[in-house]
Amino acid sequence: MSNTGEMEQKVGEMSVAEGEQELEEDIVDPWTVVSASAKGIDYDKLINRFGSSKIDAELIARIERVTGKPVHHLLRRGIFFSHRDMHFILDQYEQKKPFYLYTGRGPSSEAMHLGHLVPFIFTKWLQDTFDVPLVVQMTDDEKFLWKDLTLDEANRLAHENAKDIIACGFDINKTLIFSDLEYMGQVPEFYRNICQISKLVTFNQVRGIFGFGDSDSIGKIAFPPVQAAPSFSSTFPHIFNKRKDLPCLIPCAIDQDPYFRMTRDVAPRMDCLKPALVHSTFFPALQGHRINKYAFSGGGATLEEHKEKGGNCEIDVSYQYLTFFMEDDTKLEQIRKDYTSGELLTGDLKKELITVLQKLVSEHREKRAQVTDEIVKQYMTPRKLAFDY
Amino acid sequence: MSNTGEMEQKVGEMSVAEGEQELEEDIVDPWTVVSASAKGIDYDKLINRFGSSKIDAELIARIERVTGKPVHHLLRRGIFFSHRDMHFILDQYEQKKPFYLYTGRGPSSEAMHLGHLVPFIFTKWLQDTFDVPLVVQMTDDEKFLWKDLTLDEANRLAHENAKDIIACGFDINKTLIFSDLEYMGQVPEFYRNICQISKLVTFNQVRGIFGFGDSDSIGKIAFPPVQAAPSFSSTFPHIFNKRKDLPCLIPCAIDQDPYFRMTRDVAPRMDCLKPALVHSTFFPALQGHRINKYAFSGGGATLEEHKEKGGNCEIDVSYQYLTFFMEDDTKLEQIRKDYTSGELLTGDLKKELITVLQKLVSEHREKRAQVTDEIVKQYMTPRKLAFDY
Numbered sequence: 094m095s096n097t098g099e100m101e102q103k104v105g106e107m108s109v110a111e112g113e114q115e116l117e118e119d120i121v122d123p124w125t126v127v128s129a130s131a132k133g134i135d136y137d138k139l140i141n142r143f144g145s146s147k148i149d150a151e152l153i154a155r156i157e158r159v160t161g162k163p164v165h166h167l168l169r170r171g172i173f174f175s176h177r178d179m180h181f182i183l184d185q186y187e188q189k190k191p192f193y194l195y196t197g198r199g200p201s202s203e204a205m206h207l208g209h210l211v212p213f214i215f216t217k218w219l220q221d222t223f224d225v226p227l228v229v230q231m232t233d234d235e236k237f238l239w240k241d242l243t244l245d246e247a248n249r250l251a252h253e254n255a256k257d258i259i260a261c262g263f264d265i266n267k268t269l270i271f272s273d274l275e276y277m278g279q280v281p282e283f284y285r286n287i288c289q290i291s292k293l294v295t296f297n298q299v300r301g302i303f304g305f306g307d308s309d310s311i312g313k314i315a316f317p318p319v320q321a322a323p324s325f326s327s328t329f330p331h332i333f334n335k336r337k338d339l340p341c342l343i344p345c346a347i348d349q350d351p352y353f354r355m356t357r358d359v360a361p362r363m364d365c366l367k368p369a370l371v372h373s374t375f376f377p378a379l380q381g382h383r384i385n386k387y388a389f390s391g392g393g394a395t396l397e398e399h400k401e402k403g404g405n406c407e408i409d410v411s412y413q414y415l416t417f418f419m420e421d422d423t424k425l426e427q428i429r430k431d432y433t434s435g436e437l438l439t440g441d442l443k444k445e446l447i448t449v450l451q452k453l454v455s456e457h458r459e460k461r462a463q464v465t466d467e468i469v470k471q472y473m474t475p476r477k478l479a480f481d482y
Numbered sequence: 483m484s485n486t487g488e489m490e491q492k493v494g495e496m497s498v499a500e501g502e503q504e505l506e507e508d509i510v511d512p513w514t515v516v517s518a519s520a521k522g523i524d525y526d527k528l529i530n531r532f533g534s535s536k537i538d539a540e541l542i543a544r545i546e547r548v549t550g551k552p553v554h555h556l557l558r559r560g561i562f563f564s565h566r567d568m569h570f571i572l573d574q575y576e577q578k579k580p581f582y583l584y585t586g587r588g589p590s591s592e593a594m595h596l597g598h599l600v601p602f603i604f605t606k607w608l609q610d611t612f613d614v615p616l617v618v619q620m621t622d623d624e625k626f627l628w629k630d631l632t633l634d635e636a637n638r639l640a641h642e643n644a645k646d647i648i649a650c651g652f653d654i655n656k657t658l659i660f661s662d663l664e665y666m667g668q669v670p671e672f673y674r675n676i677c678q679i680s681k682l683v684t685f686n687q688v689r690g691i692f693g694f695g696d697s698d699s700i701g702k703i704a705f706p707p708v709q710a711a712p713s714f715s716s717t718f719p720h721i722f723n724k725r726k727d728l729p730c731l732i733p734c735a736i737d738q739d740p741y742f743r744m745t746r747d748v749a750p751r752m753d754c755l756k757p758a759l760v761h762s763t764f765f766p767a768l769q770g771h772r773i774n775k776y777a778f779s780g781g782g783a784t785l786e787e788h789k790e791k792g793g794n795c796e797i798d799v800s801y802q803y804l805t806f807f808m809e810d811d812t813k814l815e816q817i818r819k820d821y822t823s824g825e826l827l828t829g830d831l832k833k834e835l836i837t838v839l840q841k842l843v844s845e846h847r848e849k850r851a852q853v854t855d856e857i858v859k860q861y862m863t864p865r866k867l868a869f870d871y
Binding site for chain 1 (some may be wrong): 546622624627633663664666667668669670671672673674677678680681682683684685686688689694695696697698700701703705707827
């Protein structure tokens with residue numbers, strides 16, 4: 094996976110032609126997220142275009158009813174906002190039938206930052222709540238194909254990033270983390286499923302879905318089935334006792350949906366189940382926040398103006414960050430009220446955020462420091478997990 | 483590999499547009515071999531178009547000088563007629579430096595017929611003469627992608643065909659036979675090399691080389707690097723002690739050359755050696771021979787005419803078969819003379835051929851019957867061979 098939760102300003106990667114004209118609609122695919130409007134991505138429109146379903150109050154109520162506990166704040170606050178077939182997964186759960194979780198990470202940087210961790214924080218909640226196996230794909234092959242990286246470097250980053258993922262607290266007895274470059278040479282079912290998928294998808298289709306062109310490498314063209322294959326339980330014979338009928342739920346950022354639209358399209362022709370999905374919005378870019386202070390702050394231009402007119406939480410990045418990371422609903426609501434009224438100043442809001450982030454970061458660093466290479470190796474070994482099928 | 487030595491009449495697979503107009507030149511790629519002229523493929527033109535080199539008297543003399551023995555009749559009689567970098571391989575051999583052989587088979591039918599065995603008969607001679615390791619790729623993935631076959635069926639055919647290949651007499655201590663579907667899940671270096679190659683080849687290039695179109699599956703588009711990868715010794719870490727600098731010589735039918743033009747193009751950019759090749763002509767189709775008796779016989783239309791004008795060995799399929807399978811030069815030359823003069827009748831020629839073929843077939847069947855599943859498994863296990871690097 095390329096972009097797990099972070100909205101990056103990728104205008105530099107757009108062609109001149111795209112950059113010059115005004116966009117009629119948001120561009121959202123695994124490699125480009127560009128908004129057509131200053132207000133940012135229009136997620137409701139995206140749901141319409143992609144054909145997914147909104148996570149509404151009724152679905153949230155059903156999750157709470159079925160699991161007997163309040164949903165995670167990332168769900169409650171609309172950060173995970175869209176889904177496909179989530180009701181089917183809940184049906185399974187109600188009937189005590191098994192399913193599994195699949196998510197991933199494109200290992201392109203040495204250390205993961207908090208934005209990268211958002212989908213994993215939510216995935217950990219899903220695993221704990223539903224007590225199901227989790228497979229985490231490290232697409233080191235993808236990063237090799239798209240970036241100026243060697244295979245060894247991409248694979249090394251996969252292991253480094255695995256430490257951050259493990260530090261999120263996933264149960265070692267219920268979690269497999271795997272690097273594509275390694276798993277391909279360990280478990281023949283991976284390549285077999287890739288062959289099955291690849292036979293059913295044409296170049297025309299991947300051009301339409303992913304925007305591939307004639308001068309793209311055949312490595313890129315061949316990649317989507319690699320990300321699709323873990324949606325099928327037969328890709329993990331050690332875990333699922335060679336069963337191919339176990340449903341899969343994929344938590345991911347909405348930009349990864351194209352892969353799974355393709356997967357859902359081929360699944361019935363392979364006699365497989367379509368994977369279900371829960372989609373998150375993008376994490377606001379920290380860089381934009383720092384550089385473009387006024388555009389991304391919702392505070393008044395002067396102290397007087399702020400006290401008089403109040404701040405705008407809708408566009409304030411510090412406030413948005415708090416919705417991702419501050420767990421306490423009551424406190425967050427108080428901050429929203431006080432900032433909106435002008436009582437809480439921008440500096441105070443930022444101080445709140447810094448306190449929350451510093452705590453999260455230092456706790457994460459501490460946990461990560463305990464993750465040895467030996468522990469990484471255990472998580473990354475194809476093996477049976479603590480479930481019988 | 484799709485077509486190892488057999489010329490098939492694949493007009494049925496051509497597009498209507500191609501079928502309607504007269505061909506300006508022969509079509510020769512891994513899936514289509516169609517001649518523009520009734521005389522058959524013009525191999526000299528093919529050498530020019532492909533940019534390979536003719537195997538001339540001087541090269542043959544050098545091989546005999548260097549190896550100290552007469553060349554195989556398939557070389558002597560121009561059935562292996564074209565090469566790339568064969569002089570480099572002979573330089574290596576003279577300097578007592580190692581190289582290895584790579585050939586393959588697309589397992590699409592239950593049993594291989596004699597035409598399919600021609601490249602293996604020649605490869606066996608190469609292995610015995612140069613005393614080098616041989617790797618044989620069974621492209622069961624390719625057959626799954628191109629044909630209406632399941633993965634299991636394609637893989638089963640790979641094992642069946644391996645028996646025929648083993649029956650050719652390859653030294654078990656010097657030969658690895660591998661199925662793509664199996665080897666991919668056993669040896670990570672295979673996929674790693676595929677990634678490396680795939681990154682360097684664009685869709686435009688494979689369209690130009692292989693004629694892929696927009697409605698071809700991405701499985702087909704992704705396949706050429708799979709056939710290319712065994713050209714690099716790093717694909718076989720067990721055999722070559724992880725060395726990536728060992729030269730490769732590929733005996734194959736000329737229709738497989740597009741794969742290796744692509745391979746030779748990317749090799750320097752991967753810091754790898756370009757594979758050397760020896761190319762064969764196509765084995766005349768037995769089917770055409772049976773059905774279209776007159777067109778493919780070089781005999782006179784009547785007994786009188788034959789006795790008066792003589793037969794034409796150039797176009798007589800029975801005679802062509804003898805050039806492939808009759809080892810005795812003196813006897814073959816006598817037959818050529820007698821048939822050309824009209825002394826030897828078409829029926830006699832066919833009788834000669836049947837005798838030769840029956841002997842070959844019965845000997846082959848006997849050897850094949852001795853190849854147990856256990857022996858196949860031994861040949862197909864990734865392992866060190868009887869060479870140290």
